[in-house]
Amino acid sequence: xxxxxxxxxxxxxxxxxxxxxxxxxxxxxxxxxxxxxxxxxxxxxxxxxxxxxxxxxxxxxxxxxxxxxxxxxxxxxxxxxxxxxxxxxxxxxxxxxxxxxxxxxxxxxxxxxxxxxxxxxxxxxxxxxxxxxxxxxxxxxxxxxxxxxxxxxxxxxxxxxxxxxxxxxxxxxxxxxxxxxxxxxxxxxxxxxxxxxxxxxxxxxxxxxxxxxxxxxxxxxxxxxxxxxxxxxxx
Numbered sequence: 001x002x003x004x005x006x007x008x009x010x011x012x013x014x015x016x017x018x019x020x021x022x023x024x025x026x027x028x029x030x031x032x033x034x035x036x037x038x039x040x041x042x043x044x045x046x047x048x049x050x051x052x053x054x055x056x057x058x059x060x061x062x063x064x065x066x067x068x069x070x071x072x073x074x075x076x077x078x079x080x081x082x083x084x085x086x087x088x089x090x091x092x093x094x095x096x097x098x099x100x101x102x103x104x105x106x107x108x109x110x111x112x113x114x115x116x117x118x119x120x121x122x123x124x125x126x127x128x129x130x131x132x133x134x135x136x137x138x139x140x141x142x143x144x145x146x147x148x149x150x151x152x153x154x155x156x157x158x159x160x161x162x163x164x165x166x167x168x169x170x171x172x173x174x175x176x177x178x179x180x181x182x183x184x185x186x187x188x189x190x191x192x193x194x195x196x197x198x199x200x201x202x203x204x205x206x207x208x209x210x211x212x213x214x215x216x217x218x219x220x221x222x223x224x225x226x227x228x229x230x231x232x233x234x235x
Contacts, residue, residue: 008032008079009216010072012063012122013089015042017189018139018182021205022086022212027053034075034082036089038062055079063089063118069125076129084135084216085126087119093153095192100152108153115157120164135216136177138165140224144181162224169222177222178215182208203228 009026013019015037023033023046032055037043040060047058057075061068076082093111094104119138143155144162162179169177184202191197211227214220 006030006032007083008034008076008081009084009086010034010036010076010082010122010126011086011088012036012119014058015039015046018205018208019086019088020046021209022088023050025209025213026216027056030054032056032079034059034072034079036061036063036068036072038089063122064113066121066125069121072122073125073129076126081129081131082126082134083131084137085123085130086137086139086212087122088139089118090115090139090157090189092189092192096195097150097153099150103153111153111157112160115154116160116164119161120168123168130175132174134175136165136168136175137212137215138162138177138179140165140179140181142181142183142226166224175222176215176220178220179224180212180215181224181226182211183226183228 009031011019011023011033014023014035019037023035027033027050033050034057035043035046035050036059037046038060043058043060047056050056057079059068059071059075061071063069091111091114094107098104123136138161140162141155141158143151144158146155148155165177165179169175182205208227211225211230214230215225
């Protein structure tokens with residue numbers, strides 16, 4: 001295991017939902033943070049909150065943009081390198097979600113670009129800024145393994161991300177690579193998946209954070225994990 005004092009993590013999509021919940025937990029534990037999101041105002045609000053607890057660099061932009069990824073790696077090097085990368089940023093696609101035979105292919109390409117190509121692009125960009133024994137977490141979904149009707153675009157993109165993660169782990173045994181299902185959460189994206197429905201019964205993202213923390217601070221082998229099941233195993 002590597003020393004966790006003054007660890008540094010890159011978290012994409014950190015202005016709200018799970019990304020912000022993870023950033024808050026790590027900030028409280030003294031991790032230095034490099035955070036990104038597409039929305040400047042929301043990211044600035046997250047920065048103002050988190051920077052009261054730890055050193056934070058916030059860079060607004062889209063991880064599908066190569067120039068933005070280069071900005072992230074420049075910041076990562078300035079911070080002394082990265083101990084962890086959490087690829088959390090993703091998009092749902094059209095809302096309500098269409099069935100596959102009606103799915104606009106140009107929108108499907110956008111979903112794959114954001115949910116599959118961009119996470120790999122981030123890792124390609126920062127690979128030389130990763131410290132030995134780095135931890136990689138790609139946030140996935142149960143839609144990657146369950147054939148939910150209407151989830152063909154998002155779900156298949158997450159399935160592709162899981163296979164990519166599995167191969168990445170095989171090719172880089174010096175890293176700990178995790179693809180993690182956080183479970184249903186009360187987030188803006190989840191609301192967009194169920195427009196007009198009441199999702200107040202879904203757990204808040206904070207309930208999934210302990211599972212991610214266990215992976216970041218423990219010594220688990222690379223693989224697929226369900227965040228809440230992992231917490232139940234630890235209880």
